[in-house]
Amino acid sequence: MGSGVSFKYKNLFIPVIILSSGVLFTGCGESQRSPRPISGQTRPSYTVSIEELASKLGLSVRNSGNSYFELGDAKNTVRLFTDDGGRAYVNGTSIGSVGTVKKVSSKTYVSELLVPQIRGHLISQPVQLPNLGPYEVPRVYGSGTVVIDPGHGGNDPGAQSVLGYWEKDVNLKIAYKLVSYLREAGVDVVMTRESDVYPTLEARAALANRENADLFVSIHCDSNGDRMHRGFTVYRARSASSDSKKAGRLIEKYLSNAGIPSKGLRSADYKVLVQTKGPAVLVECGFMSNYDEAALLMDPWYQNKIARAIADGILEYL
Numbered sequence: 001m002g003s004g005v006s007f008k009y010k011n012l013f014i015p016v017i018i019l020s021s022g023v024l025f026t027g028c029g030e031s032q033r034s035p036r037p038i039s040g041q042t043r044p045s046y047t048v049s050i051e052e053l054a055s056k057l058g059l060s061v062r063n064s065g066n067s068y069f070e071l072g073d074a075k076n077t078v079r080l081f082t083d084d085g086g087r088a089y090v091n092g093t094s095i096g097s098v099g100t101v102k103k104v105s106s107k108t109y110v111s112e113l114l115v116p117q118i119r120g121h122l123i124s125q126p127v128q129l130p131n132l133g134p135y136e137v138p139r140v141y142g143s144g145t146v147v148i149d150p151g152h153g154g155n156d157p158g159a160q161s162v163l164g165y166w167e168k169d170v171n172l173k174i175a176y177k178l179v180s181y182l183r184e185a186g187v188d189v190v191m192t193r194e195s196d197v198y199p200t201l202e203a204r205a206a207l208a209n210r211e212n213a214d215l216f217v218s219i220h221c222d223s224n225g226d227r228m229h230r231g232f233t234v235y236r237a238r239s240a241s242s243d244s245k246k247a248g249r250l251i252e253k254y255l256s257n258a259g260i261p262s263k264g265l266r267s268a269d270y271k272v273l274v275q276t277k278g279p280a281v282l283v284e285c286g287f288m289s290n291y292d293e294a295a296l297l298m299d300p301w302y303q304n305k306i307a308r309a310i311a312d313g314i315l316e317y318l
């Protein structure tokens with residue numbers, strides 16, 4: 001057999017849902033198609049460039065990518081996802097589809113109707129992000145090592161979000177935030193990957209075994225053909241030890257307490273869970289197939305919230 005991604009992922013226990021369209025959705029483990037490039041030859045009528053849009057709204061362009069733009073001022077943040085069906089968000093709330101998007105050479109053009117549409121949602125008061133409060137450094141734990149495993153990576157992008165970005169990238173971002181909370185608390189942490197590379201599932205579990213890890217936590221994001229699905233799920237292997245179950249319950253509790261919708265603690269024989277000898281759990285942080293959650297998962301503030309909740313669960317477990 002080749003070492004292709006699809007083969008590796010056949011070893012994962014993932015429920016497969018076949019939609020009437022014939023498209024396969026297999027949770028986050030599916031290796032999906034590449035993002036479709038946006039193309040267009042002529043500048044269409046009734047459009048404005050992203051820069052013109054920003055200037056008409058009195059905002060500046062903070063961030064511009066191939067399919068993601070962020071505009072803002074001191075009081076507002078506007079996020080535009082310009083993939084097919086991409087949405088516009090003003091201060092974290094979806095205001096609907098971005099609509100027509102055309103690219104001419106390096107410039108992106110959107111409908112000029114977005115100007116009044118966005119303007120109607122801009123606020124003149126400073127945006128108050130929910131205050132997480134200072135992070136209280138809990139007691140320092142023994143010599144225990146925790147292995148954090150950002151799912152997928154490299155040639156295996158994981159699932160693609162409805163907003164176009166790939167699971168492997170969000171997994172890594174959340175994992176980094178989680179690791180920094182844990183290190184702040186004095187926990188020894190080893191990551192299975194620190195960049196966009198793909199360690200095999202066997203290598204990830206082997207690392208945890210070699211480190212004799214007190215806990216192995218794999219970080220993933222979910223996908224489902226039904227775009228209504230949202231919330232996090234914590235998994236442990238079917239024959240998991242009581243320690244794995246305890247760690248899973250605690251992580252579930254803290255994520256729930258953080259106000260993130262819970263799909264509970266479930267069992268599934270993911271390879272990394274089965275092959276890790278010590279306690280091991282896998283967290284699906286949310287559904288990238290749901291527009292709202294896909295946008296939240298891209299938001300550093302939300303990533304921090306998830307990371308902190310998982311860290312709190314791990315710290316109580318240790």
Ligand SMILES: [Zn+2]
Binds near residue numbers: 028029159220
């Ligand atoms: Zn995944």
